[in-house]
Amino acid sequence: MGRFARAGAMVGALVLTASLALTGCGDDHKKPTFVAGGQAGQPTPSASAGTTGDPAQPAPAPLRVSxxxxxxxxxxxxxxxxxxxxGKVSKVVLTAANGRSVPGRLRLDGSSWVPSAPLKYATRYTATVSGTDQDGQTHQGTSTFTTMARPKSMIGSGLYLFSGKTYGVAMPVVAEFSPGIPKKDRAAVQKRMFVQTDPPQPGAWHWLANGTQAYYRAPEYWKPGTTITVRLALAGIPLSNGRYGNVDRSATAKIGRSFEMKVDNATKQMTVYENGAVIRTLPVSLGKKSTPSSSGTMVVMEKKESTVFDTRDEPDPNNQYVTEIDFAQRITWGGEYIHAAPWSEGVQGRRNVSHGCVNVSMADGRWLFGRTLVGDPITVRGTERKLAPGNGWTAWSMSWSQFVAGSALPVPEGGAGPAF
Incomplete structure (x- = not known):
């Protein structure tokens, strides 16, 4: 079982709520003009004519902006x-002190308008909000506020998704935090982690118990050809421990064809499916009883055509070795891989002799390596050890109901939709 540092660079809210139903931006609305003693656009009746004019209409109350x-x-x-x-808001304009307009979008739930990028530190902004009440009257409000200076204590974050890459159908959106997010802050942080898919598919977030990672997935594997767009809008988000989010992170990636690997310890065979059809069956050797392979659904996280497994820091001297490995595909952080193992080809399909990895022949290892993508799922069944949460991208190694139970926000039945 090889031991390596995690692959995947660390590339990697305060949410103000209101009772307002916000909608998309629209045209400016002008306040109606009122004439004392009469309605707009009508002459004021003369008192000498013995008539009394309509009472003056009060000006619409200004909006209270936050x-x-x-x-x-x-x-x-x-x-x-x-x-x-x-009523509803029809337009939000946010302008910096230098006169530049800040782009942004209204949330679908109507709670607020979100800038498309973090605001600048120690900068004055003016927000102008327009909207119409239930009687059709137009309201407008303005607020000028100043952002804080750059904080000294920040929390690190990462996003395991890279723009322009193509991933397998089980690729979760993985947000990582160092140190972990305190439990009482997770709802506010989660509300600032935006995921959109094309075609649209519902999804949900799930937090690991220690708050160091959160996974986003759909109820089922992503549809082949899906485009996933992610923004972790965490720059400047305040946490209860006095830290603030360090940066925003974003990526747009594609999902490729469907490719699944299923391993049965009872038969010691791997069945490979592409777009739902069986394309190959391979003999395997899994972990021996003292170092069993993990049972559960894992995801290919990293691929190395050639590498070295060095386990000399293992406490058990029987598990210490240095070995050159070909066609290695990492599936757990603990060091489990799918890889070619020519030394075990004689027992593959019959007996488990590995240190926890999925051993295949040199020819099958080369064949698999040439077809897999990061994000392809592998499910192992029937071993002596259950996959531990967080030992790899374990988003799929639980039922949908178990997964949504780990969300910091309520999840509608079937999953949540996009925020915008």
Missing amino acids: PADGSSGRPVSTEISAGIPG
């Missing part, structure tokens, strides 16, 4: 919100 006007020290993750009981 952040409040004159506030300072706001996080750069700040969102803009306002409230119109029974």
